Amino acid sequence: MDKKAYIIKIEQLNKWFDDFHVLIDINLNVSSGEILVICGPSGSGKSTLIRCMNNLEVYQKGSLIVDGIYVGDNLKDIQKIRTEVGMVFQHFNLFPHLTVLDNLTLGPRWTKNIPLKEAKDMAMHYLEKVKIPEKFNSYPGQLSGGQQQRVAIARSLCMRPKIILFDEPTSALDPEMVKEVLDVMIDLAKEGMTMLVVSHEMGFAKQVAHRVMFMDQGQIIEQNRPEEFFNNPKEERTKLFLSQII
Amino acid sequence: MKKYISILLSFSILIVSGVLSADTLDTVKSRGKVRCGVNTALAGFSAPDSQGKWVGIDVDVCRAVATAIFNDPKKVEFVALSAQQRFTALQSGEIDLLSRNTTLTLQREVGLGLLFADVIYYDGQGFLVTKKSGIKSAKQLNRRTVCVQPGTTTELNLADFARNNKINLKPVVIEKFSDSVNAYIAGRCDAYTTDASGLAAIRTTVKDPDAHIILPEIISKEPLAPAVRQGDDKWYNIVNWTIRALVTAEELGIDSANVARIARSSNITQNAKRLLDSELAGQIGLTRSFAYNVISKIGNYGEIFEKNIGVNSPLKLERGLNNLWTNGGLQYAPPFR
Amino acid sequence: MSNIFIWGRKNLYPTTGQGIISIAIVSLVGLVLWNFLPWSIFNAVWVADNSDVCRQAGGACWAFIWEKLYFILFGFYPAEERWRAWLVLALFLGGILYSGRSKSWTLSLIVVWLGLVVSMMLLLNGTLLGLPTVETSYWGGLVLTIILAMTGIIFSYPFGVLLALGRANQRLPVIRGICVSIIEIIRGVPFISLLFMASLMLPLFLPSGFVIPKLVRAIVAVIIFSGCYLAETVRGGLAAVSRGQYEAAQSLGLSYWKTMGLVILPQALSKVIQPTVGSFISLFIDTTLVVIISMYDLLGAARAAASDSAWLGFAREAYVFLALIYFAFCYTLSKYSRRLEKDILTKKVH
Numbered sequence: 001m002d003k004k005a006y007i008i009k010i011e012q013l014n015k016w017f018d019d020f021h022v023l024i025d026i027n028l029n030v031s032s033g034e035i036l037v038i039c040g041p042s043g044s045g046k047s048t049l050i051r052c053m054n055n056l057e058v059y060q061k062g063s064l065i066v067d068g069i070y071v072g073d074n075l076k077d078i079q080k081i082r083t084e085v086g087m088v089f090q091h092f093n094l095f096p097h098l099t100v101l102d103n104l105t106l107g108p109r110w111t112k113n114i115p116l117k118e119a120k121d122m123a124m125h126y127l128e129k130v131k132i133p134e135k136f137n138s139y140p141g142q143l144s145g146g147q148q149q150r151v152a153i154a155r156s157l158c159m160r161p162k163i164i165l166f167d168e169p170t171s172a173l174d175p176e177m178v179k180e181v182l183d184v185m186i187d188l189a190k191e192g193m194t195m196l197v198v199s200h201e202m203g204f205a206k207q208v209a210h211r212v213m214f215m216d217q218g219q220i221i222e223q224n225r226p227e228e229f230f231n232n233p234k235e236e237r238t239k240l241f242l243s244q245i246i
Numbered sequence: 247m248k249k250y251i252s253i254l255l256s257f258s259i260l261i262v263s264g265v266l267s268a269d270t271l272d273t274v275k276s277r278g279k280v281r282c283g284v285n286t287a288l289a290g291f292s293a294p295d296s297q298g299k300w301v302g303i304d305v306d307v308c309r310a311v312a313t314a315i316f317n318d319p320k321k322v323e324f325v326a327l328s329a330q331q332r333f334t335a336l337q338s339g340e341i342d343l344l345s346r347n348t349t350l351t352l353q354r355e356v357g358l359g360l361l362f363a364d365v366i367y368y369d370g371q372g373f374l375v376t377k378k379s380g381i382k383s384a385k386q387l388n389r390r391t392v393c394v395q396p397g398t399t400t401e402l403n404l405a406d407f408a409r410n411n412k413i414n415l416k417p418v419v420i421e422k423f424s425d426s427v428n429a430y431i432a433g434r435c436d437a438y439t440t441d442a443s444g445l446a447a448i449r450t451t452v453k454d455p456d457a458h459i460i461l462p463e464i465i466s467k468e469p470l471a472p473a474v475r476q477g478d479d480k481w482y483n484i485v486n487w488t489i490r491a492l493v494t495a496e497e498l499g500i501d502s503a504n505v506a507r508i509a510r511s512s513n514i515t516q517n518a519k520r521l522l523d524s525e526l527a528g529q530i531g532l533t534r535s536f537a538y539n540v541i542s543k544i545g546n547y548g549e550i551f552e553k554n555i556g557v558n559s560p561l562k563l564e565r566g567l568n569n570l571w572t573n574g575g576l577q578y579a580p581p582f583r
Numbered sequence: 584m585s586n587i588f589i590w591g592r593k594n595l596y597p598t599t600g601q602g603i604i605s606i607a608i609v610s611l612v613g614l615v616l617w618n619f620l621p622w623s624i625f626n627a628v629w630v631a632d633n634s635d636v637c638r639q640a641g642g643a644c645w646a647f648i649w650e651k652l653y654f655i656l657f658g659f660y661p662a663e664e665r666w667r668a669w670l671v672l673a674l675f676l677g678g679i680l681y682s683g684r685s686k687s688w689t690l691s692l693i694v695v696w697l698g699l700v701v702s703m704m705l706l707l708n709g710t711l712l713g714l715p716t717v718e719t720s721y722w723g724g725l726v727l728t729i730i731l732a733m734t735g736i737i738f739s740y741p742f743g744v745l746l747a748l749g750r751a752n753q754r755l756p757v758i759r760g761i762c763v764s765i766i767e768i769i770r771g772v773p774f775i776s777l778l779f780m781a782s783l784m785l786p787l788f789l790p791s792g793f794v795i796p797k798l799v800r801a802i803v804a805v806i807i808f809s810g811c812y813l814a815e816t817v818r819g820g821l822a823a824v825s826r827g828q829y830e831a832a833q834s835l836g837l838s839y840w841k842t843m844g845l846v847i848l849p850q851a852l853s854k855v856i857q858p859t860v861g862s863f864i865s866l867f868i869d870t871t872l873v874v875i876i877s878m879y880d881l882l883g884a885a886r887a888a889a890s891d892s893a894w895l896g897f898a899r900e901a902y903v904f905l906a907l908i909y910f911a912f913c914y915t916l917s918k919y920s921r922r923l924e925k926d927i928l929t930k931k932v933h
Contacts, residue, residue: 056830082836093831097849106845107835159835286877287890294887296650298659326877331783338786340794451896453638560892
């Protein structure tokens with residue numbers, strides 16, 4: 001595959017929290033349109049890795065290029081990357097003082113200078129897509145967890161991102177709400193969005209992922225197509241992990 | 247901390263006083279009014295009346311100086327000052343004249359670079375007692391209780407007085423002024439002591455003022471005088487001779503009612519003529535008729551005294567030490583020759 | 584009648600222990616009123632031409648307040664221009680009423696008040712409006728207190744927010760250090776010493792005759808002092824906003840100022856409404872300290888009024904009157920803040 005087709009290129013990336021070496025010599029390339037599911041035990045560095053991609057975490061060594069832009073110290077570049085890379089958080093992180101509609105229009109209006117009318121239309125479009133257009137005037141506190149997470153997905157869609165990072169999007173949800181969120185993510189995947197998903201939802205991985213990656217202790221242990229990964233894991237640690245979560 | 251601040255203050259005063267422009271009269275004339283520092287509120291000396299007009303003996307001194315210069319008592323800007331502010335306000339040039347019940351002392355002249363004009367009011371510490379008690383003299387206060395505020399020179403003066411007269415006083419020290427006064431009124435003390443003008447003010451506030459008397463003894467010296475900056479002799483002379491004109495006028499029997507008639511009269515005395523039509527006034531930057539203007543618009547010293555603090559005013563103060571020297575007091579002005 | 588009895592029984596005497604406390608409190612209140620009412624109402628003099636009438640009566644002399652009303656409200660403000668001062672009071676009340684609607688509670692409220700205070704000052708001074716100039720040294724009484732408190736609140740709030748942002752900023756250690764020093768130094772000195780600095784030291788370092796009006800000096804002191812206390816309050820609010828909110832805003836590509844202005848501050852500030860209004864109330868009360876630099880604010884004017892030799896001895900009446908005014912203001916403010924907080928909370932059922 002031509003190297004230029006990679007939308008994310010990571011080489012020899014290392015990160016420390018003080019003395020703790022969280023990410024060790026990470027090498028990873030992601031193609032445009034690829035859906036990558038990252039799993040691993042807690043503390044394995046999987047969240048930290050995707051948070052490096054929009055500079056919510058700063059790495060110390062190696063290189064990280066997103067959509068041709070080097071992620072480093074340049075504030076302008078970082079803001080540009082952030083408008084192109086959406087992120088969905090474990091705890092939704094909707095803005096509680098704003099209505100759903102305002103949550104969705106905030107980014108487009110203030111980073112892309114899109115007129116209010118247009119931003120609203122777009123917001124309504126994506127709210128329909130996540131199947132809660134009727135809640136546009138509610139405050140986040142009035143919604144259930146599943147609804148909030150769907151709004152959060154719509155919020156990142158409103159930025160028309162090239163990539164969306166999902167940081168354990170369903171792990172804070174009550175079990176009965178997981179499906180509504182996964183359904184939305186599956187729809188997105190089918191439309192060809194580039195998605196990096198940190199998750200233990202193996203059903204989701206089997207259904208839509210192009211690749212599944214297992215991390216442990218700051219390193220990538222194993223990655224493969226989903227059927228190979230689940231049916232034929234090569235490493236002992238992967239086997240152990242899979243046996244624990246399935 | 248307090249000491250540190252005062253050192254800092256006097257240091258900065260030294261720096262600043264060096265650069266102040268020397269001619270205050272020019273400054274005042276170009277500004278069109280005298281900036282005069284007065285007390286924020288002290289009954290009889292300087293306080294606003296119900297219409298916000300300044301009233302008091304200190305205030306009238308300011309107006310007299312303005313009249314001497316501009317022939318208009320309204321050309322004064324009053325700057326109300328607290329005790330802490332008064333000297334810096336003068337030194338920094340914020341005011342031209344400090345007329346704020348300030349005691350003339352050596353320290354204030356040499357330490358702060360002030361120059362005091364003639365004394366406007368001879369104050370001093372006295373005693374207030376009830377008529378009922380039968381006390382007629384401070385010497386009768388042996389074994390009696392006296393209410394006093396702590397930490398003031400008042401307390402020290404009281405101790406000195408007792409020692410010098412070999413009497414045994416029992417001071418009742420109460421921190422707050424109003425509490426202290428109330429203690430006296432409630433009968434916890436036989437006498438209350440502070441400056442005589444203060445005693446007069448207290449007496450007006452009680453239910454039956456006539457039931458209280460101020461004893462004749464004055465046990466400390468508090469000569470209150472207006473002050474200016476050192477280094478401008480002409481300005482000092484203007485202030486000083488304006489005050490002397492007030493006293494001289496009273497001595498010569500000239501007041502606001504008769505000054506016009508006397509000035510026009512053909513058999514005017516030499517002394518009156520020198521005062522009302524002064525040939526020498528030009529040399530300190532005033533007009534020949536400055537004293538005439540002041541007396542016709544403000545009145546003489548006696549009139550100012552009576553109007554603001556005299557026996558017919560609410561403060562009901564006797565002239566006492568502030569009587570003319572010819573009547574046994576201390577007010578004595580040098581001649582206008 | 585029986586209704587009152589039942590109410591009393593239920594609210595005052597539910598159990599013997601609480602009943603005894605009720606009786607003690609009721610009798611204490613009764614005792615105070617028993618002594619206060621004859622003075623304040625029954626023996627009080629409401630109308631009098633001079634103070635002698637009051638002295639004979641022995642009760643409160645409310646005629647004194649009536650006599651001194653203009654001075655207490657407006658200080659030395661010239662009588663013929665007094666309509667301007669009345670207009671200022673009206674503007675102020677209008678502002679209060681406007682702010683009272685919960686709908687008005689947006690950031691634009693600050694702009695409204697800024698406009699109000701500027702127009703009040705223009706009106707009082709008059710020069711720019713073609714009216715006779717009245718210098719700030721003639722402003723006084725309630726009007727002066729309002730001007731001091733309003734400018735203090737309006738300017739110290741943004742100042743405090745900026746200080747708090749500076750202090751919370753991890754990326755710029757120099758700015759952070761400066762903000763921390765300002766906050767800690769100012770909070771380490773009493774307000775009085777700041778006022779003294781502004782009124783005594785400042786003139787000495789300025790060229791002679793170059794006089795900054797006392798009002799401006801006092802306002803600056805109020806803003807700096809109150810701003811530093813507000814900064815600490817705001818810092819508490821900032822700390823109460825979760826990290827996720829910063830991250831969510833940043834991941835949308837918002838810059839630092841937009842993150843703060845659109846996402847963080849609205850949340851942080853609304854979390855600390857009560858302590859903020861508490862700061863405003865203490866600022867309002869602290870303005871009385873300008874008396875020590877000889878300004879005639881409400882308290883200073885009342886004290887001066889009580890020193891008029893024609894009306895000596897009615898300081899008590901003046902203080903009671905002041906207490907009523909101050910209470911009315913502070914109570915309104917705290918009531919308002921409670922309603923505001925309730926309104927904001929009900930929007931976010933969590």
